[in-house]
Amino acid sequence: MTSELSEKIVKQIEYYFGDINLSKDKFLQEETQKDSGWVPLETMVKFNRLKQLTTDYNVIIDALKNSTSDLLEIDEENLKIRRAKPLPENLSEFETNLKQNTVYVKGFAPEMTLDDLYSFFDQHGKVLQIFMKRFPATRQFKGSVFVTFETQEQMSKFMELEELKHNDQTLTKELQEDYLKRKAPKIEKIKENKAKKEQQKLEKFKQQQEAEEAYLKEQQISGAILHVKNLPEDATRESLKEVFDNFGKVKYSDYNKGQIEGYVRFSEENKAKEVLEKADEIKMKDRVLELRVLEGEEELNYWKEIIKRLSASKNRSFKGGRKQKNDRKGWNKNKRSLNDDKNENENEKTTLEGDNNKKLKTEDA
Structure with missing residues (x-):
């Protein structure tokens, strides 16, 4: 090992555990808390700049033993290192x-x-x-x-x-x-622009939320849900819908195959009541169906569940459509490039406010 390589290794590791980096490096702080400050070399050699220098434990240990700073100490098995002095009390x-x-x-x-x-x-x-x-x-x-x-x-x-x-x-x-x-002045302008964008984003979210709530509310129809019991084992959503379409337009049949009960949701208000009052007897496969209209709290709870499903379905559709759109644009091929593709002002702001140390894992000295 050359003296130049040894110096670079010491400098790099002492930077990782130095006052500046360790006071802000959340990842390394968490690692030091796992074992009384000791960090395995297995973890250290995953750090990019050290990995570029060497991943050989013996080379790293030999280099650190030549350090004169007294910043670090090595465990007896030469497999772990830790900072030998506390961080500044007044950060x-x-x-x-x-x-x-x-x-x-x-x-x-x-x-x-x-x-x-x-x-x-x-x-x-x-x-x-x-x-x-x-x-x-x-x-x-x-x-x-x-x-x-x-x-x-x-x-x-x-x-x-x-x-x-x-x-x-x-x-x-x-x-x-x-x-x-x-x-x-430039920093202030960046802050103003960011605040403006955040406000616009919030307003857009509120508008979308209001539109969604209005849409979901439109789906709720009073007196339109009929509970159906004693269904044959081979019943299907389609067969259930077909039977009740003879009495009124069915918007949706809520039924899981193999069950003996389900729900029929009509398109018109109070249609479930009307069907129950007018139909003497409704059969499926020679079975007489037991019917009742959902009312009061039971009807309200059922609609809450339906609206919850509709909302989840809309969100899945939106996310799926957005993902397809992103794939078409090639955005998902390189997430790092997408995250880095911010305007120059944002980069300037991050630098000026000293926020560059907010990272999960130390990369560069």
Whole structure:
């Protein structure tokens, strides 16, 4: 193992367990709570950037044993690691200090990698974190970064540099605080647009809900449901409907094959009562059917169940239609691309508000 690889492994793992990442990484926090802070190497080697470096446990352990930071400790079997010191007690104060030590730098070439950036900024002090700004749709590096130094002194020295270049390309720099002030109007506009879209979405949902409730209410007809008992074993929905169509238009026969009872729903109000009053005797396969009209609470409860079924059916149809539409557009072929395909303003807002650390699993140092 080369010393360069060893340094990269240590740097990467110490980033995972460092103050900045561990204080916000929900996934890693949950892992540390399972076994007194210990995290198996089996879990660690699934993290993308470490996996790109190595998945060999021995290589990882050997590299960590050469670390001088005392941030991590290794278990006796060389299969687990954990943070050896507690996180900052006052996270609010900690985050404030981080912001004060963070600068914004732009002008890098789009082909720059995270490793390239660390190599460049490490010349100016200990770097705790680099956040690369990217275009949402393509994930292409925009050439600008937020860099957090370990101390305010390091940050100040960096900002005092009269000229800053990378490969003959002049870079511009400013404090994160100044950057945020300069971008404040844009941030506010993004927030307003988002609030407006959320309001429009809410209004559209209410309209859809009202339309659905109106539709379902139209389906409810008073005095139209007839309970039918003593059905023959070979009865079907179609045969049940056929029998009662002779007395009035049947909208639906609610019946499960093999049962001895079911329901007939007529299209006209009070038609069930009318059929019961006028029909002397109704038979199916020589069986005299026992009939009664649903009334009062029993009728109300039955309609609630019918409306519940209709609502579920409409939702399934809508979702099925939407899925087919999405498939036609090819959206389901690449969900990551779909989620990333937000406008540039949304990406700017996420970056400016420091929300980039809200992820389930650590990926990059």
